[in-house]
Amino acid sequence: MATFSAEPGGDSPSVKPTSGQRLFEVHSPSSSLIVFPEDAPLRLESGQLLAPLSIAYQTYGTLNADKSNAILICHALTGDQHVANVHPITGKSGWWETLVGPGKPVDTNRFFVICPNILGGCMGSTGPASLNPKTGKPYGVDFPVITIGDMVDAQVRLIDHLGIDVLFSVIGGSMGGMQVLEWVTRQKHRVATAIPIATAPWHSAQNIAFHEVGRQAVMADPDWRSGNYYEAGVVPKNGLAVARMAAHITYLSEKALQGKFGRNLQDRKARSFSFDADFKIESYLRHQGSTFVDRFDANSYLYITRAMDYFDLEGAYGGKLANAFAGTTAEICVVSFTSDWLYPTRDSKAIVKALNAVAANVSFVEIESDKGHDAFLLDEPEFHATARGFLSAAAAKRGLAQASEAR
Amino acid sequence: MEKAVPFTGQQRADHVLIAEMVKPGSRVLDVGCGDGALLKLLAEQKGVDGRGVELSREKVNLCVQSGLAVIQGDADHDLADYPDQAFDYAILSLTIQATRDPKTVLANLLRIGRHAIVSFPNFGHWRIRTQLLFTGRMPMTPNLPEPWFSTADAHLCTIKDFVDLVALVDAEVEDAVAFNSQGQRLPIKTSISLQNLLGEKAVFKLRGRLA
Numbered sequence: 188m189a190t191f192s193a194e195p196g197g198d199s200p201s202v203k204p205t206s207g208q209r210l211f212e213v214h215s216p217s218s219s220l221i222v223f224p225e226d227a228p229l230r231l232e233s234g235q236l237l238a239p240l241s242i243a244y245q246t247y248g249t250l251n252a253d254k255s256n257a258i259l260i261c262h263a264l265t266g267d268q269h270v271a272n273v274h275p276i277t278g279k280s281g282w283w284e285t286l287v288g289p290g291k292p293v294d295t296n297r298f299f300v301i302c303p304n305i306l307g308g309c310m311g312s313t314g315p316a317s318l319n320p321k322t323g324k325p326y327g328v329d330f331p332v333i334t335i336g337d338m339v340d341a342q343v344r345l346i347d348h349l350g351i352d353v354l355f356s357v358i359g360g361s362m363g364g365m366q367v368l369e370w371v372t373r374q375k376h377r378v379a380t381a382i383p384i385a386t387a388p389w390h391s392a393q394n395i396a397f398h399e400v401g402r403q404a405v406m407a408d409p410d411w412r413s414g415n416y417y418e419a420g421v422v423p424k425n426g427l428a429v430a431r432m433a434a435h436i437t438y439l440s441e442k443a444l445q446g447k448f449g450r451n452l453q454d455r456k457a458r459s460f461s462f463d464a465d466f467k468i469e470s471y472l473r474h475q476g477s478t479f480v481d482r483f484d485a486n487s488y489l490y491i492t493r494a495m496d497y498f499d500l501e502g503a504y505g506g507k508l509a510n511a512f513a514g515t516t517a518e519i520c521v522v523s524f525t526s527d528w529l530y531p532t533r534d535s536k537a538i539v540k541a542l543n544a545v546a547a548n549v550s551f552v553e554i555e556s557d558k559g560h561d562a563f564l565l566d567e568p569e570f571h572a573t574a575r576g577f578l579s580a581a582a583a584k585r586g587l588a589q590a591s592e593a594r
Numbered sequence: 595m596e597k598a599v600p601f602t603g604q605q606r607a608d609h610v611l612i613a614e615m616v617k618p619g620s621r622v623l624d625v626g627c628g629d630g631a632l633l634k635l636l637a638e639q640k641g642v643d644g645r646g647v648e649l650s651r652e653k654v655n656l657c658v659q660s661g662l663a664v665i666q667g668d669a670d671h672d673l674a675d676y677p678d679q680a681f682d683y684a685i686l687s688l689t690i691q692a693t694r695d696p697k698t699v700l701a702n703l704l705r706i707g708r709h710a711i712v713s714f715p716n717f718g719h720w721r722i723r724t725q726l727l728f729t730g731r732m733p734m735t736p737n738l739p740e741p742w743f744s745t746a747d748a749h750l751c752t753i754k755d756f757v758d759l760v761a762l763v764d765a766e767v768e769d770a771v772a773f774n775s776q777g778q779r780l781p782i783k784t785s786i787s788l789q790n791l792l793g794e795k796a797v798f799k800l801r802g803r804l805a
């Protein structure tokens with residue numbers, strides 16, 4: 188796997204996508220889909236009701252007879268449900284294919300893996316590009332503002348629909364980790380184990396600041412058209428690309444950037460004395476920005492970053508994070524990476540401290556890595572060994588069959 | 595933090611003695627759990643619900659990979675986060691000598707656990723006494739193999755010193771065993787002075803005022 192693949196995707200797409208393809212996935216996802224009708228609305232934290240509600244999802248492996256081997260994977264900001272299969276738009280392999288699959292740490296021979304596209308996403312779950320039943324047109328900015336808790340409530344609908352009472356595990360990194368924490372606190376008795384990775388119990392001022400830069404870039408693009416660009420057949424691609432470029436820098440570490448790119452020039456021997464992408468890093472970021480636009484909806488980016496900004500588990504529980512975890516019975520394995528400055532180890536330690544304060548069953552590992560926040564998506568052997576060991580031991584404790592027995 | 599142990603059995607001698615002091619099915623916090631050997635022993639032989647705290651990142655990761663609930667942290671800083679009486683036993687095996695503030699650490703153990711179990715190398719052992727007496731230099735033994743300038747041991751003590759510390763934190767000794775380099779416990783009737791002279795290590799089971 189490439190060293191740099193920040194979030195799903197990576198470099199050099201093998202299929203050239205079009206915005207038509209992307210919109211096709213919004214309305215008719217090439218994965219499983221469950222639709223909750225008008226008369227079963229989702230009550231959002233804002234107080235608004237959302238209906239109908241679609242959730243697009245992928246599953247891998249087989250649910251066992253007593254439905255005790257289900258693992259929910261929660262994706263990050265720009266991820267989707269295609270965790271371990273070829274992506275329908277980019278043609279690239281799944282974003283967590285190193286971790287999830289047959290014989291992998293999250294072994295699909297043993298576990299039944301469910302990965303939904305989040306509420307507010309653009310790969311088939313209801314989001315700003317979906318049709319507003321009141322107008323018959325895409326929601327745009329009429330879509331209600333959502334929270335991480337709302338995303339989890341939508342996932343609960345899906346898990347109920349699948350007839351699963353208790354999830355063997357809930358796993359996710361970054362924003363996915365925030366969802367894991369919401370599961371552990373909102374659905375205390377439905378989660379046996381949880382792995383929140385490279386995440387935090389709140390979104391910091393610095394993180395909100397970066398997100399605001401991204402949103403302003405999108406909204407400053409004339410093609411954004413106050414969020415109503417769908418009908419005009421345009422997308423605010425320049426603004427969204429800039430947002431992606433800025434965000435992408437935060438996913439890497441200074442050391443990784445310096446080591447991979449340094450001050451090297453791209454496809455030339457001397458400076459051009461212009462604003463061309465002289466430097467390799469510029470060319471790399473431009474590529475990241477432009478490929479992102481092909482597979483992601485700008486309004487989804489606005490809504491999802493907003494949901495992350497609002498995330499504050501401490502604030503939600505009276506200013507004391509430990510209160511969030513009171514009564515938690517799940518075995519929780521917190522993972523952080525040494526060079527992650529977006530969600531640094533101290534944020535993970537705050538989670539661990541709060542879990543200790545309620546004497547919860549918590550493990551915590553910090554993985555040595557120079558790859559920054561992105562490390563959770565990459566092939567980090569120590570991280571993978573931790574996930575494998577933690578899940579295997581917990582599965583054995585619960586009498587879950589080995590892979591060979593399960594088949 | 596962990597010392598080379600001359601005991602040749604499968605298990606570390608102090609671990610075996612600690613396990614004897616722990617009731618089956620209890621909740622245990624092992625502070626400075628190293629590679630998790632004691633937690634594994636306690637899980638297998640006593641069916642305990644065990645948790646660990648360990649300073650070394652590598653050891654923590656190995657523990658978690660083997661299915662133990664362990665966090666990276668240290669006795670001096672992280673024990674304050676645990677609630678009162680959250681565990682039946684808070685254990686510190688061959689770790690107290692490496693803490694910065696043994697008194698506070700011990701007080702925290704007695705607060706977190708209904709019982710505290712502490713094992714430590716006895717600096718009052720005759721071999722150490724004679725080395726210091728005859729060489730005039732800081733002793734090095736199989737039990738304390740590092741030279742003074744590179745050892746992690748910040749606060750070495752003797753059995754008598756430890757008994758004084760127990761009184762200082764207002765705890766009660768429920769059980770105490772000293773043992774020699776072969777891991778054999780010294781006869782029960784042996785006086786504290788003789789244990790202090792002949793014991794290479796000791797294991798104390800304590801109870802604090804909260805319990």
